[in-house]
Amino acid sequence: MNDLQTEASFFNTKNRIQLTHNFMEHIVIIGNGISGVTAARHIRKMSDKKITLVSAETDYFFSRTALMYVYMGHMKFEHTQPYENWFWEKNRIELKKGFVSKVDHQKSQLIFDSGENLQYDKLIIATGSKPNKFGWPGQDLDGVMGMYHKQDLENLEKYAPNNQICKRAVIVGGGLIGIELAEMLNSRGVPVTFLVREDSFWNGVLPAGESGMINRHIKNHHIDLRLGMNLKEIIADNNGKVKAAVIQETGEVIDCDVVGLTAGVSPNVNFLKDSGIELGRGVKVNRFLETNIPNIYAIGDCAEQHEAIGNRRPIEAVWYTGRMMGETVAQTICGNKLEYKPGHWFNSAKFLDIEYQTYGWVFGKPKEYEAQFHWIHQDDTKCVTVSYHKETREFLGINTFGIRMRQETFDKWLTEKKDVDYVMDHLAEANFDPEFFKHFEKDILNAFQKQQTINA
């Protein structure tokens, strides 16, 4: 039963003998997020190297994506920690709390802001992201925060514990974190004004039909959604705390006690300036996740591919890509040099009560070769968009809202390059909704066939 929590038990004798020569090689990982922790776990499974995980944020690994549920009272902070605290010692993964201020690759050492040093043989940079700030006046006032770090959560608890201390909050930036922050504040009855730069929610990614449905869903939750609006400035009270936010387009002044800045994230790599490690927006890496400096690797949100892989972005701030890079770099470090080769794109999110999954590529603004079929349920909480190639009819991807679908099935269909007609006929095979849920595959197929006849 213990293998559940004991990676070391997978350690086999054969590897132990092979790897004796680099016994106690010291692997230092900066960042204890999903990327760094996955790398550490897999290195431990395959080797007996000394592993140190460095973090300034928390003592133990926690799931960043779950921070929202702590504020909403669904979970306590300890529930966000996937491993019990004894896990690390048992698997001989040393935890070091501290803020790395410099990397000296000539001496192979890290320098902490406390002045301490730490020697490494191999270094993995997995420092993740930080919230974007675009130089708005007032962006560093008390009561202004992102929603990314554990410290942001503590800040929110301080400035918005309830709707008497925080009479209104303004959120700037209509992405995945913005809508989560809106949901969080909404759960405590704090009125929210949600400024979204685009003229429809997340329409850089979502096709118009889906984006419109989410707009309406946000409003149904009594969130004051302002589309096509930007922040001009944040006004302070006499104590240097937020008093109001001003809208660029209208000049409207919105009184508020908290401003949430959720206009995306960027790699957290400032401490590497002048280190000699090549930086772009993030740490530049090749397909083996190696930086320009030998023995230094970068993974997760902070890594930037020299060239994008397929349709993916060079920097992918996604949970599972961080995990996959961790798995890959662990192979390389343990002597099985491996390229980072992500499979078919997939992702998921939740917009208030509506779950979203995507498999393959469906573009917000369709590419010139791309045709899209959109189906929406009359209750306005479920919809599907299927993307296929105009000429070849190859199935390219699907977005699904309010209906769960099976990754394995789409992964197979994408690999086999099924055409859209096959996928529509067999959509029920991909259904992943709980038992007894109503199925909509027939409606979807009917709508699809109708659309095809009209177009033909």
Next chain:
Amino acid sequence: MAVERNMALTGQPPKSLNTIQKIGVLIGISGLLVLLLASFNLNLANKGLWLTISLSALTIGIIIFSKGAYDKKLEGIKNDGVWFKSMSSRGVLAWIAGIVLTGFYVVLYFFAELLGLGQGVDGTNTGLVGLFDPLSRLLSGNPASQWFVYGTLYTIAIVGFGIKFLMKYKHNRYEQLRTMSVMFFQTAFAFVIPELMARLNSDTFSLPYNDLKNMWPLNYYAFEQWRVDQFINAQTIGLFFLILAVLMVFVISPWLTYKYGKRWYCSWVCGCGGLAETAGDSFRQLSDKSVNAWKLERWMIHTVLVFSVIMTVATISTFLGYDATKYWFTKNVFLISVGVFLTLLFAGILYYKRNQLNKSAVTGAAGFFIFTIAFLVLISFVDLSQIQIQAKYFSFGLNDKSYAADSALRAFYGFGIGSIFSGVIGTGFYPILGNRVWCRMGCPMAGILGIQQRLFSKFRITTNGGQCISCGNCSTYCEMGIDVRAYAQKGENIVRSSCVGCGICSAVCPRGVLKLENDGLDGRINSNEILLGNDVDLMDFVNNK
């Protein structure tokens, strides 16, 4: 387990109650007040009326409370503020509720006279039990007992909080159907039908109180002599029930568990499960998810299972022994059949399922098996009814009676497991330990079904490839304390003997990662080292080496 001091019902959302909820609480409490007044023998002139008022107030109170909580909200997960509310986060209210419930169970099991049982003239009921007389007479024609009071309140709780659950999960048909099922089985099978059947009893014909769905070993007295005798004496219909009880254990239950997992019983039919899923729903997040709790669980539940087996075997073999002429089964035939059955079962599992068992499971099972067989051998030579046990040595002197060894086993099981574990701890401690402590740690029925589910079932919770973000909602809301996330984040299916298939992990998952399914046996237990989403070469490399 720090006591949280905030008792406020007011305050800020999401922990405050709105006006409608407060009205609901008030109405519900007024219903409880009537019961309390009756308990203190306040003379309530028209018992039937007051009982109706009380039970209606309880039900309506819960329904109004739930309407206040969920009616104006959009469909979706309703866990806002669970860890802020005193009642659901081991706060002061939770402790008060726990103490009151525990106290109620202690009185119910051991001091029924305090509830007015047989305290009136000529042994008629007074107090709380007396209040329930009219309803009991209406159903069975007999005066109420403390068990009738308990059964009625139990049914009201499942129905009332069942309606609350239906409102909470209005978007989830699996949860809805499952809840309607437990509400039905409780009301019909555990309450109304057995009460009505009591009307068939006369001087010449009598059947024991028989809840058809309450099977051995959860029903630990299912095969005690008085019941078996009553069934046999009731001829055709009695024999039918007796044979059905045996078929349930050896045929019907294994078959259903093979097809659907233990959930067909634990979260669709069972009364204990029914209460846990409805009245206990607010406490599911309190279960302990640590590996240590899991270790404790495995020892505890299987120990109780072995105890229930040997207690039952001892009971049956004893009455087969001294009443040998009455039954066509003799003591030795019985003991040998049990021994052969258990040996074949044990050997079969060891042989056919050897790849699915880890060392600690084999060691533990072997220990339990040897102990059981040794006990069978012992009682084949020793007549337990001839050995006298002084209860005072085991009860701190509280009970100074002397029991024959087989009755002592029964008495000890009935007291320790039947009353203290399943009642006082299992339900009384809902607000502190969570709603499934009994089901997880103590229920022998769950033990048997769990072994079947782990080894011989098509049921599993499928993980959706690499979609898991390790958020932990699934683990937090697993009432059985399964660390669901530990599997989901590795892309592994969840195949655990303790899973009762309540489906809440799947419901609360924000990424659509989990699905309860009955499917083929191939690939049911998968342990991928690398998740789907990666390059195929890497997955092959790591998983196949």
